[in-house]
Amino acid sequence: MVARASITRQPLVFLFRHERSKMTAVSLYMAPFRGITHKAYRNAHARHMGHVDAYYAPFVSGLGQGKIHPGKMIDLIPFTGNQAPVIPQIISNDPGEIILFGNVLYEKGYRHLNWNLGCPFERIANKKRGCGLLPYPNEIDRILNRVFSKVKIALSVKTRLGYDRPDQINPVLEVFNRHPLYKIILHPRTGRQRYGGKADPGKYAECLHLSSHPMVYNGDIYNHSQYKALQAMFPGQTEWMLGRGALINPFLAMEIHNVFLPDDQKRTRLDAFHNDLWEFAMTRISGEKKQIGWMKAVWHYLSGIFSAGKEAFEAIKRSHTSKAFEKAAHKAMQGDFAGEDQIRIHFLSLTR
Numbered sequence: 297m298v299a300r301a302s303i304t305r306q307p308l309v310f311l312f313r314h315e316r317s318k319m320t321a322v323s324l325y326m327a328p329f330r331g332i333t334h335k336a337y338r339n340a341h342a343r344h345m346g347h348v349d350a351y352y353a354p355f356v357s358g359l360g361q362g363k364i365h366p367g368k369m370i371d372l373i374p375f376t377g378n379q380a381p382v383i384p385q386i387i388s389n390d391p392g393e394i395i396l397f398g399n400v401l402y403e404k405g406y407r408h409l410n411w412n413l414g415c416p417f418e419r420i421a422n423k424k425r426g427c428g429l430l431p432y433p434n435e436i437d438r439i440l441n442r443v444f445s446k447v448k449i450a451l452s453v454k455t456r457l458g459y460d461r462p463d464q465i466n467p468v469l470e471v472f473n474r475h476p477l478y479k480i481i482l483h484p485r486t487g488r489q490r491y492g493g494k495a496d497p498g499k500y501a502e503c504l505h506l507s508s509h510p511m512v513y514n515g516d517i518y519n520h521s522q523y524k525a526l527q528a529m530f531p532g533q534t535e536w537m538l539g540r541g542a543l544i545n546p547f548l549a550m551e552i553h554n555v556f557l558p559d560d561q562k563r564t565r566l567d568a569f570h571n572d573l574w575e576f577a578m579t580r581i582s583g584e585k586k587q588i589g590w591m592k593a594v595w596h597y598l599s600g601i602f603s604a605g606k607e608a609f610e611a612i613k614r615s616h617t618s619k620a621f622e623k624a625a626h627k628a629m630q631g632d633f634a635g636e637d638q639i640r641i642h643f644l645s646l647t648r
């Protein structure tokens with residue numbers, strides 16, 4: 297193990313306070329979703345639902361080596377614009393780019409950067425980025441050697457079991473063990489699976505044994521019962537990342553912390569959350585088509601919180617003007633809430 301002590305040198309104490317505002321046995325993180333969980337979403341969620349210890353921001357890419365274009369930082373600055381702890385993320389196979397981003401983020405106030413080694417999309421993976429790097433552990437080793445010689449910011453990774461085979465992670469974990477990574481978030485699917493099929497908790501268990509770093513479980517936590525089942529499977533697991541389950545049910549983190557609101561209070565909060573998103577869309581996104589487009593991406597998941605979610609989403613999908621969208625969303629919001637099993641079915645029906 298290389299320089300394990302160096303991670304404990306300074307940022308950890310700060311990080312511990314920064315990411316765990318309250319002392320709970322369990323830390324919950326919100327997964328990044330490019331095209332959905334940008335700053336407005338994260339802040340609205342923190343304001344109205346909360347119970348998330350840190351929000352991972354969607355990946356930034358194509359920074360180059362020189363000066364970072366301000367447009368690339370728009371989701372992340374100012375640091376004080378975050379209403380809850382945020383962890384920026386980068387996709388890159390260029391150590392210079394990771395160092396540049398890490399150092400600029402450090403100057404802006406961030407203390408933790410996440411490296412995306414999991415994105416399954418071909419246009420990324422074919423260029424040996426995201427999970428496309430997983431078949432090349434030596435290259436990962438070379439990148440980490442360079443990065444850790446130059447960055448002050450703590451670095452974690454978010455990864456999968458492999459690109460096309462679930463055992464590709466094994467040599468990669470050996471490489472990770474040689475570097476002072478802050479933590480490893482593992483989504484136990486391969487890249488080829490994308491988001492289909494099932495996550496493989498059994499394989500996650502194997503990785504827990506192979507890794508010397510703190511591990512975060514991410515995958516298919518679609519409702520409270522599923523969380524409980526996974527918790528029973530991994531009693532020592534203290535860090536969990538919620539993904540599509542929390543997009544469908546934004547109260548999921550709250551419920552995992554055993555806060556169950558009555559329906560009227562849920563509806564009031566959901567309404568306020570949705571109003572924040574729509575107001576942001578109307579005031580900060582240019583063009584009606586794009587405004588509604590973002591809301592449709594949100595509703596692709598959120599509709600599953602209602603028992604008639606499928607019909608509600610169909611109506612929202614058909615709306616092409618702000619007025620039509622508002623009408624469809626308002627109607628959807630009056631619906632009965634889905635039960636746990638309906639939420640599970642909605643989750644399993646998702647195609648992306």
Ligand SMILES: Cc1cc2nc3c(=O)[nH]c(=O)nc-3n(C[C@H](O)[C@H](O)[C@H](O)COP(=O)(O)O)c2cc1C
Nearest residue numbers: 327328329330354355454515516517538539540648
């Ligand atoms: C539309 C979409 C966008 C995503 N964007 C990102 C991203 O920017 N960075 C990342 O690490 N993962 C991204 N992911 C993956 C999720 O963060 C998460 O790892 C994945 O959904 C698995 O968790 P789940 O099964 O609980 O949903 C994305 C997934 C989807 C479906």
